[in-house]
Amino acid sequence: MSPRTVFIEAAYLLASILFILGLRSLTLPDRARRGMQLAALGMLVAIVGTLVNHEIVRYEWIIAGLVLGSLVGYPLGVYVPMTAMPQRIAISHMFGAVAATLVGVAEFWHLGNGAEVSRSVMAALGFEVLFGALTITGSFMAFGKLQELLPSRPVTFKGQNLVSIGMFAAAAALFAWLVADPANPGAFYAMVVLGLVFGVSLVLPIGGADMPVVISLLNSYAGLASSATGFAIGNNVLIIAGALDGASGFILSIIMSRAMNRSFANVLFGAFGAAPEAAQKTAQGLTVHAITPEDAAIQLAYARLVIVVPGYGMAVAQAQHQVRELAALIEKNGGTVLYAIHPVAGRMPGHMNVLLAEADIPYEKLKEMDEINDEFKNADVALVIGANDVVNPAARTDKASPIYGMPILNVDEAKQVIVMKRSMNPGFAGIENELFYRENTAMLFGDAKASLAKLVHEIKQA
Amino acid sequence: MPGLELIEIYVFVLAGFVGFFTITRVPALLHTPLMSATNAISAISLVGSLVMAGADRGALPTVLGFIAVTSATINVVGGFIITDRMLKMFKRADRGGPRK
Known part of the structure; x- marks a missing residue:
C-alpha cells in the first residue's frame, strides 16, 4: 500500500469511528450535541481523505458542487422551521438518494456501459440504483404530501397493488438478468426508470397519518443505497455509514409500525394506505359537551x-x-x-x-x-x-x-x-x-x- | 476488487449490528434528531461523488458527479446544522425551560 492509500484508509476508519460515537451519543440528550459535532468532524476527515485520491485530477467541478451544495444546504439547515421538519427530512432523503443513484449510473456508463462490469459489481450497482431510484421519487412524493402540494389523503386507483407488485417484479427480473449479463445497458436504464416509477406508486397511496412509517422506511432505503454505493466502488466507510443509516431507519419503521399495530410485512410492501372504509363508526344520536x-x-x-x-x-x-x-x-x-x-x-x-x-x-x-x-x-x-x-x-x-x-x-x-x-x-x-x-x-x-x-x-x- | 465481496459483506453485517445495538438505545425523545443525524452521516456518499466529479472519465460522469456532489453536500451541510439546531433545544429544567 502506498502512503497515500494508507492515509486515505486511516481517514475513513477514523470517520467510521466518529460516526458510531456520534450515534452512540444520541442515547443521552445532554451529550448528544457534542457527539454529533464529532460525527461532523468525521465527515470532514472523510472528505479531506478523499480529496487526495490519485484518481482525482481536476477540482473545478468538485469545488463547484461543494459550493453550490453548501449554498443550498446552509439555509435548509438554518432557516427551516421546526414545524416543517418532516418535509425537510423527506426532501433530504431525496438528495441522498440522488447522489447514490447518479454515482451508480455514472459508474455503469464509465465501465463500458456494462461491458466491463463484473457480476459482483453489477449486483452492488443494481441495489444502489434500485434503492436510490425508488427513494428519490418516494421521498419527493412524501415531501409533496407533507408540504401539502399533493393531497395527503391516500391516492388510490383500482388494481394499484397489482401494478406496484408488477413493477417491482419487473425490476427484480431485470436486475437478475443484469447480474447474469451486465453488458446490457437497455435493461439497466429500464431498471432505473422502473425504480423511479415504483417509488411514486409506493408512496402515493399512503395517507398523512402513516407518514412516520414511510419516512423511516425511506430513511432506511437511502442508507442502503449509500451502502450499496460502497460495495460498488469498494469503499468501506460508505458501507459502514450506509449500514448505520439503514439500521436506524429499519428500527424506526419497526417502532412506528408497532405503535400503529401494523404488521412488519405490511410495512415492507408499503400496502398500508387505505383504511377499510366499511369500519367507519357513525356517531348518530351521541352528543358532545362543548366547553367555554x-x-x-x-x-x-x-x-x-x-x-x-x-x-x-x-x-x-x-x-x-x-x-x-x-x-x-x-x-x-x-x-x-x-x-x-x-x-x-x-x-x-x-x-x-x-x-x-x-x-x-x-x-x-x-x-x-x-x-x-x-x-x-x-x-x-x-x-x-x-x-x-x-x-x-x-x-x-x-x-x-x-x-x-x-x-x-x-x-x-x-x-x-x-x-x-x-x-x-x-x-x-x-x-x-x-x-x-x-x-x-x-x-x-x-x-x-x-x-x-x-x-x-x-x-x-x- | 470492488463488488459484493465477502469481506465487505462482513463489514456491512457487522456495521449493521453496531447500528442496531446503538440505535435501539436512542430514546424516542431524540428520534427526529436521530433521523436527521443518520441522514447527514449517510451523505458520506459524497465520497463516491467527489471521485466521480474529479476523475477524468468523460463528460457524462463528470456532470453526474457534479450533481451528486451538490446533492450530497446539501445533506452534509444542512443535515449537521439542523441536527445541531435541534439538539441545542433539548434542555433540562435547571438550565432553561419555563421560568418560575
Whole structure:
C-alpha cells in the first residue's frame, strides 16, 4: 500500500469511528450535541481523505458542487422551521438518494456501459440504483404530501397493488438478468426508470397519518443505497455509514409500525394506505359537551396534575409556545404539567418532542407512552391538543375499527378530558372517536393556538 | 476488487449490528434528531461523488458527479446544522425551560 492509500484508509476508519460515537451519543440528550459535532468532524476527515485520491485530477467541478451544495444546504439547515421538519427530512432523503443513484449510473456508463462490469459489481450497482431510484421519487412524493402540494389523503386507483407488485417484479427480473449479463445497458436504464416509477406508486397511496412509517422506511432505503454505493466502488466507510443509516431507519419503521399495530410485512410492501372504509363508526344520536375557554381555564388553574397530549393539530397550529405559556401558569399555581408523547403523534418519529423542546419545555417532562399511561388516572385534566387517533378508545374495544389493537394513551382515565379541536371532523384514519362523546370529555372548539391564548388570558385574569 | 465481496459483506453485517445495538438505545425523545443525524452521516456518499466529479472519465460522469456532489453536500451541510439546531433545544429544567 502506498502512503497515500494508507492515509486515505486511516481517514475513513477514523470517520467510521466518529460516526458510531456520534450515534452512540444520541442515547443521552445532554451529550448528544457534542457527539454529533464529532460525527461532523468525521465527515470532514472523510472528505479531506478523499480529496487526495490519485484518481482525482481536476477540482473545478468538485469545488463547484461543494459550493453550490453548501449554498443550498446552509439555509435548509438554518432557516427551516421546526414545524416543517418532516418535509425537510423527506426532501433530504431525496438528495441522498440522488447522489447514490447518479454515482451508480455514472459508474455503469464509465465501465463500458456494462461491458466491463463484473457480476459482483453489477449486483452492488443494481441495489444502489434500485434503492436510490425508488427513494428519490418516494421521498419527493412524501415531501409533496407533507408540504401539502399533493393531497395527503391516500391516492388510490383500482388494481394499484397489482401494478406496484408488477413493477417491482419487473425490476427484480431485470436486475437478475443484469447480474447474469451486465453488458446490457437497455435493461439497466429500464431498471432505473422502473425504480423511479415504483417509488411514486409506493408512496402515493399512503395517507398523512402513516407518514412516520414511510419516512423511516425511506430513511432506511437511502442508507442502503449509500451502502450499496460502497460495495460498488469498494469503499468501506460508505458501507459502514450506509449500514448505520439503514439500521436506524429499519428500527424506526419497526417502532412506528408497532405503535400503529401494523404488521412488519405490511410495512415492507408499503400496502398500508387505505383504511377499510366499511369500519367507519357513525356517531348518530351521541352528543358532545362543548366547553367555554372560561370554564376550561378554571379547571386548569386549580388542577394539581395536567397531562398534555399533543398531536399533529398542535404542529399545524404552531401552538407549542402557547402550550409552554399555559404550562408555566399552571405550574405557578402549584400544579404539575407533563406531556404524553405517543410514538406516532405527528408526521415523523419524535416530531412532538422537537416542537415542545423548541418551546423551551424541559425534556424530562416529555414522557413516552409506557412511562405515562399509568399516570392518567391521577391526572385532574388531560388536555388533548390536536391529537385524535392516538387517544381513540376504539383501538382497545372495537374489533371492527381499522386502528383496533393500536396502543393508545389512556386519556379517558383522567378525571376530566379537554379536547382542543378545530371541528368534529374525524382524524386521518377517517374514524369517529368515541372519546369525544364521553361524559368526562369536554370539547373546546377552535384553532389550538387561539384557544390556548384564550386559556392563558383567562387564567391570568383569575 | 470492488463488488459484493465477502469481506465487505462482513463489514456491512457487522456495521449493521453496531447500528442496531446503538440505535435501539436512542430514546424516542431524540428520534427526529436521530433521523436527521443518520441522514447527514449517510451523505458520506459524497465520497463516491467527489471521485466521480474529479476523475477524468468523460463528460457524462463528470456532470453526474457534479450533481451528486451538490446533492450530497446539501445533506452534509444542512443535515449537521439542523441536527445541531435541534439538539441545542433539548434542555433540562435547571438550565432553561419555563421560568418560575
